[in-house]
Amino acid sequence: MPTTNWAGNVVFGAADVAAPGAVGELRHLLAQASSAGGRVRALGSGHSFNRLADTDGLLVSMARFDGIKGFGPDAGGHEVAIEGGVRYGQLAAYLHRCGRSLANLASLPHLSVAGAVMTATHGSGDRNNNLAAAVRSVDLLLADGDLITLDRGHPDFDGAVVSLGALGLVVGVRLHTEPTFEMTQSVHLDLPLSVGIEQFDEIMSSAYSVSWFTRWQTPVIDQIWQKSVVTGLPGSVDLDHSVDLVALGARVATAPCHPVPDVDPIACTEQLGVPGPWHARLPHFRLDHQPSVGHELQSEFFVPRTVAGQAIEAVAAVGSALADALLVSEVRTVAADRLWLSPAFGRDVVALHFTWRPDWPLVQPALGAVESALAPFDPVPHWGKVTGIEPRVLRSRYPKFGDFAAVVDRYDPDSRFSNAWLDALLRG
Ligand SMILES: Cc1cc2nc3c(=O)[nH]c(=O)nc-3n(C[C@H](O)[C@H](O)[C@H](O)COP(=O)(O)OP(=O)(O)OC[C@H]3O[C@@H](n4cnc5c(N)ncnc54)[C@H](O)[C@@H]3O)c2cc1C
Secondary structure (H helix, E strand, O other), X not given: OOOEOOOOOOEOOOOOEEOOOOHHHHHHHHHHHHXXXXXXXXXXXXXXXXXXXXXXXXXXXXOOOOOEEEEOOOOOOOEEEEEOOOEHHHHHHHHHHOOEEOOOOOOOOOOEHHHXXXXXXXXOOOOOOOHHHHEEEEEXXXXXXXXXXXXXXXXOHHHXXXXXXXXXXXXXXXXXXXXXXXXXXXXEEEEEHHHHHHOHHHHHOOXXXXXXXXXXXOOEEEEEEEEEEEXXXXXXXXXXOOOOOOOOOOEEOOOOOOOOOOOOHHHEOOOOOOXXXXXXXXXXXXXXXXXXXXXXXXXXXXXXXHHHHHHHHHHHHOHHHHOOOEEEEEEEEEOOEOOOOOOOEOOOEEEEEEEEOOOHHHHHHHHHHHXXXXXXXXXXXXXOOOOOOOHHHHHHOOOOHHHHHHHHHHHOOOOOOOOHHHHHHHXX
């Protein structure tokens, strides 16, 4: 039976999916594929929406690389070593038991760590980086069977962390952890959009992690989700009460909300200000439920934080062109990092996300409208989501793209880990 991604919009070209559980098995598969002249691609949890993970060669599921090795050997003993196929939900439960945490999570805990790191997956928070920024070392199995470890400080490290699966198979990573912490999550409804834009900085810094959800159909932000630290995270300054959203015109939600209108919030993590552990509040969706809607496509664009208000106004101006295709939009912030292929490389960014109906003919013109509206701000798309922005344009928007391409050439000189999508990105 053909294998598809989570959303079902990509049917992978590989005839079969291998699911090895040890490095020796991976080496054997690589050698076999090599004698057949074939290409190899890793599959994480399959949550990307484009052909990034696709191959007509050998698709290798990393799901059985799900071991958590434990802490050390860094000085503080606070770095956790895991295999590449571990999912955030599994890791979070382990860390919490050990009194540790990750600084941030995406909207769902179902993702594999390596797959999320490869695409610079992010959550929200003015002072929070994307999830790849927690990586302290990467264990890479190269096409010739060599297993290498790149630590922070290695000259290629910043190019190898967010690397789209282009260098080799990530069999392990070490991640920086924080002390465990407690959070609350609360939702406000119907803030006037003009106020949201005017007070953008104050609102986005009003809690540890803040998200807007809206459909751009009326001049209001439908929902504002604030995730606030209650106890346990040293150095986190929560300014949760510095902005009174009610005084600004919003209403407090008195029942749990789902980001998408009229969807049962049963899948959402607990709201209404009830304290709970970080991993049960940072993601919007619970591990034991279907995240988001299930039948959907997604796109997301990052623009510099400095043009946040203008970019939001530009999207709002094309709101009517999105009405039929859009389920919901989310606005988040991500702090600058130094990873070459991170959309936040060298600058704070605002992420404008779109959850679409799973109907490409409907989505295509709406996506085009968004991309045209954002074009003056030189947006970069999420690596794992749907975009019409051409590779040539994308390359020009990453100052270190040439260095990344050179690293790919050195680590994978025969393009064994490439596919049509990467060929286009690197050379198209
Ligand atoms: C419902 C939903 C909600 C989402 N929410 C968010 C969100 O809040 N924030 C956000 O930023 N993104 C979000 N995403 C997008 C998602 O985070 C990315 O697509 C991410 O890459 C998915 O991780 P994965 O393990 O499924 O990777 P896959 O889609 O399986 O793979 C992604 C890439 O990583 C490579 N890869 C995977 N594992 C390995 C490995 N071990 N070694 C080498 N390469 C590997 C693959 O070859 C591919 O190139 C969401 C997606 C869905 C479906």
